[in-house]
Amino acid sequence: xxxxxxxxxxxxxxxxxxxxxxxxxxxxxxxxxxxxxxxxxxxxxxxxxxxxxxxxxxxxxxxxxxxxxxxxxxxxxxxxxxxxxxxxxxxxxxxxxxxxxxxxxxxxxxxxxxxxxxxxxxxxxxxxxxxxxxxxxxxxxxxxxxxxxxxxxxxxxxxxxxxxxxxxxxxxxxxxxxxxxxxxxxxxxxxxxxxxxxxxxxxxxxxxxxxxxxxxxxxxxxxxxxxxxxxxxxxxxxxxxxxxxxxxxxxxxxxxxxxxxxxxxxxxxxx
Amino acid sequence: xxxxxxxxxxxxxxxxxxxxxxxxxxxxxxxxxxxxxxxxxxxxxxxxxxxxxxxxxxxxxxxxxxxxxxxxxxxxxxxxxxxxxxxxxxxxxxxxxxxxxxxxxxxxxxxxxxxxxxxxxxxxxxxxxxxxxxxxxxxxxxxxxxxxxxxxxxxxxxxxxxxxxxxxxxxxxxxxxxxxxxxxxxxxxxxxxxxxxxxxxxxxxxxxxxxxxxxxxxxxxxxxxxxxxxxxxxxxxxxxxxxxxxxxxxxxxxxxxxxxxxxxxxxxxxxx
Numbered sequence: 094x095x096x097x098x099x100x101x102x103x104x105x106x107x108x109x110x111x112x113x114x115x116x117x118x119x120x121x122x123x124x125x126x127x128x129x130x131x132x133x134x135x136x137x138x139x140x141x142x143x144x145x146x147x148x149x150x151x152x153x154x155x156x157x158x159x160x161x162x163x164x165x166x167x168x169x170x171x172x173x174x175x176x177x178x179x180x181x182x183x184x185x186x187x188x189x190x191x192x193x194x195x196x197x198x199x200x201x202x203x204x205x206x207x208x209x210x211x212x213x214x215x216x217x218x219x220x221x222x223x224x225x226x227x228x229x230x231x232x233x234x235x236x237x238x239x240x241x242x243x244x245x246x247x248x249x250x251x252x253x254x255x256x257x258x259x260x261x262x263x264x265x266x267x268x269x270x271x272x273x274x275x276x277x278x279x280x281x282x283x284x285x286x287x288x289x290x291x292x293x294x295x296x297x298x299x300x301x302x303x304x305x306x307x308x309x310x311x312x313x314x315x316x317x318x319x320x321x322x323x324x325x326x327x328x329x330x331x332x333x334x335x336x337x338x339x340x341x342x343x344x345x346x347x348x349x350x351x352x353x354x355x356x357x358x359x360x361x362x363x364x
Numbered sequence: 365x366x367x368x369x370x371x372x373x374x375x376x377x378x379x380x381x382x383x384x385x386x387x388x389x390x391x392x393x394x395x396x397x398x399x400x401x402x403x404x405x406x407x408x409x410x411x412x413x414x415x416x417x418x419x420x421x422x423x424x425x426x427x428x429x430x431x432x433x434x435x436x437x438x439x440x441x442x443x444x445x446x447x448x449x450x451x452x453x454x455x456x457x458x459x460x461x462x463x464x465x466x467x468x469x470x471x472x473x474x475x476x477x478x479x480x481x482x483x484x485x486x487x488x489x490x491x492x493x494x495x496x497x498x499x500x501x502x503x504x505x506x507x508x509x510x511x512x513x514x515x516x517x518x519x520x521x522x523x524x525x526x527x528x529x530x531x532x533x534x535x536x537x538x539x540x541x542x543x544x545x546x547x548x549x550x551x552x553x554x555x556x557x558x559x560x561x562x563x564x565x566x567x568x569x570x571x572x573x574x575x576x577x578x579x580x581x582x583x584x585x586x587x588x589x590x591x592x593x594x595x596x597x598x599x600x601x602x603x604x605x606x607x608x609x610x611x612x613x614x615x616x617x618x619x620x621x622x623x624x625x626x627x628x629x630x631x632x633x634x635x636x
Contacts, residue, residue: 172497194501202499212490226498229401280498 125183126150126316127171127284132180140166141177142340148284153310153317155327157362158337164320165209167337168286171318172204173197185283202230205277209289211269213261219246219272220257226280245275249305267298274305278315285309287319291326299326306330324363336362386590389503393511393586396504406509414475414510414585415517421470422521423528429462430454430529434536447541451551454533459556459573463526465621468580471518472613476588479510480609483592484602492593507589511582518581519574526573560632568632576624580617587613 127148134141140163148154158164169175170182173189181188184200192200205226213222223242227233233241243253249271261269270290277285290306291299303326309315310330321327327334328348336344336351336359344351344359351359433454441447483506486492492502530552537543560568588609595605 169493174493174496198499198501201497204497206494206497208490208494210489212494214486214491214494215489229498229500 124150126185127318128181128183129167129170130181130183132170132177132182134163134166134170134175134177139340141170144180144337144340144342146335146342148316148318150316151314152332153306153319153330154333154335155331156318156320156335156337157322157324157327158320159322159362162337163340164322164337165288168206168288168318168320171286172201172206202226202280203283205280205282205285207270207273207277207285207287207290209292210266211261211273213269213272213276215261217260218257219259219261219264222261222272223276223279225276230280241279242275245279246272248278248308249275250301251275265298267294267301270294270298270302271305274302274309278309278313281313282315284316284318287317287321289321289323290319291321291323299323302326303329385594386586389507389590389593390511390582390586392503393507393589396501396508397512399504401504403505403509406505407512410509410513411517413478414471414513415520418471418474418517418521419524421474422467422525425466425470426458426463426525426528427532429466429525430458430532430534431536433457433462433529434533435540438536438541442541448543448547449551450533450537450541450543451548452555453551454537454548455530455552456555456559456569458526458529458533459569461621461625463529464522464573464576464580465617467522467525468518468577468584468617469614471514471521471581472584472587472617473610475514476584476613477606477610479585479588480592480595480606481602483589484595484605487593487595488598488601502593507586507593510585510589514581514585515578516581518584519577522573522577568628571632572625572628575628576621579620579624583616583620584613587616 125147127146129144129146132141132144132146133139144163144167146154146156146167156164156167166175170177171184171189173182173192176190180190182190185203187196187200189197189200213219214225217225220239220242223245224238227238227241231238242257246253246256251268251271256264256268256272261272264272274285287306290302294302306317306319307330310317317330319327319330331348334344334346334348334351335342338358344354344356346354352363354360434450437450437453438447441449441453483492486495486506492506495502495505534545534548537548538545556567556569591605591609591612595601597604
């Protein structure tokens with residue numbers, strides 16, 4: 094066993110040994126459902142400089158990068174909350190940069206997003222938050238909506254009877270994040286995007302979020318993109334990893350390949 | 365020199381983009397009034413917040429403005445033995461100018477700042493992005509109900525401010541200047557009824573008194589929404605957005621008041 098294997102072993106030792114869907118050779122047979130090609134974006138300064146990225150059905154792609162490297166921007170481009178200066182962003186086979194607002198909204202409804210600080214609507218109760226995408230995008234009766242909300246809250250290990258009537262401000266950071274996941278999966282999306290899902294959480298809460306992310310992979314087969322700078326958590330959920338530096342993807346491969354990379358920056362990033 | 369010109373250029377570009385953004389927001393918000401889904405519950409909630417929530421401050425503002433108008437005019441008119449015209453002066457001042465402008469300024473300070481703070485907080489905590497990521501257009505969900513609530517409630521608040529102001533003036537006229545109530549009220553009515561008619565039907569002061577606050581309602585809510593949705597940079601950004609919303613709305617109200625008055629004078633010249 095070499096040093097790379099030791100490292101991986103040290104961060105994977107608590108893992109369920111079953112790899113997530115899309116891991117390994119299965120990826121080669123899958124088709125990309127999200128594809129960024131030569132994407133450039135600048136605000137006051139360049140953020141992304143020719144990013145190429147592919148996400149295959151059923152896999153969990155983890156995008157690592159330092160703070161401010163443009164990781165979250167990639168998620169906003171996929172949702173078309175931002176439009177690139179150059180390049181194409183294909184989601185479910187459609188270039189979202191060319192879609193009208195209404196067409197883009199239809200694409201967004203197939204994607205769930207877990208925000209860094211959950212981004213729950215603070216004037217709505219937990220029930221109303223999780224029910225929001227269902228009330229907005231379906232014609233389901235309220236009885237069915239309540240049933241789904243309860244199911245999703247139970248999925249993220251929250252007691253519906255205890256939390257449904259509470260406001261987000263009455264929950265801990267970890268619980269808010271779990272509600273954020275419940276809201277993201279409420280409408281059974283094809284893809285879930287995670288923006289720094291473990292940021293600002295204590296180790297126990299991080300453990301819960303990692304377990305939940307893996308549960309989504311294994312039980313629901315959801316395609317996921319996770320952007321994070323948390324190496325340990327990222328490796329535990331990843332089928333594949335990308336590393337973003339100065340607006341460019343400088344590494345693409347499996348966690349094992351990343352750990353084995355001789356690149357000094359990658360080694361420094363891994364610590 | 366080049367640096368100064370560069371700064372001026374950047375500033376002018378920001379102003380131009382801001383004006384464009386403001387009008388684009390307004391145009392989309394208006395367009396969504398006729399698009400489904402319509403957020404009735406949000407509209408009612410906003411009418412409650414903007415209208416019912418602003419009522420106490422409007423009542424106080426209207427009452428004291430009417431009282432001080434009657435008091436001041438009694439001093440000046442009394443010099444010529446003309447203090448029976450207090451009602452004319454209070455009625456005209458309240459309905460034509462002070463009611464609409466003061467009510468709008470009060471609503472801008474209270475509700476406009478609230479809108480900017482609320483939407484600004486939602487923006488910096490990514491709640492707006494979350495809404496958009498779930499396929500909801502934030503303009504349709506957040507701006508259109510607030511705009512409609514402003515267009516409906518500010519004229520209603522203005523009417524209340526006018527009435528309370530006239531009643532405040534009546535109290536001073538009767539209790540302090542010893543003018544009979546019927547003389548005062550005849551003065552109020554006489555002024556309003558003889559100011560001319562729009563399209564030959566609607567009393568000019570009535571139209572002016574309702575049209576202006578209708579426009580002001582749009583200005584207050586759109587300004588609050590625009591600055592709130594544009595907020596950046598955490599709590600400091602929210603504070604800045606709130607201040608800018610109130611200052612901009614107040615200036616726009618006063619400037620627009622002049623131009624609307626001028627417009628109404630052209631459309632319906634006052635009776636000589």
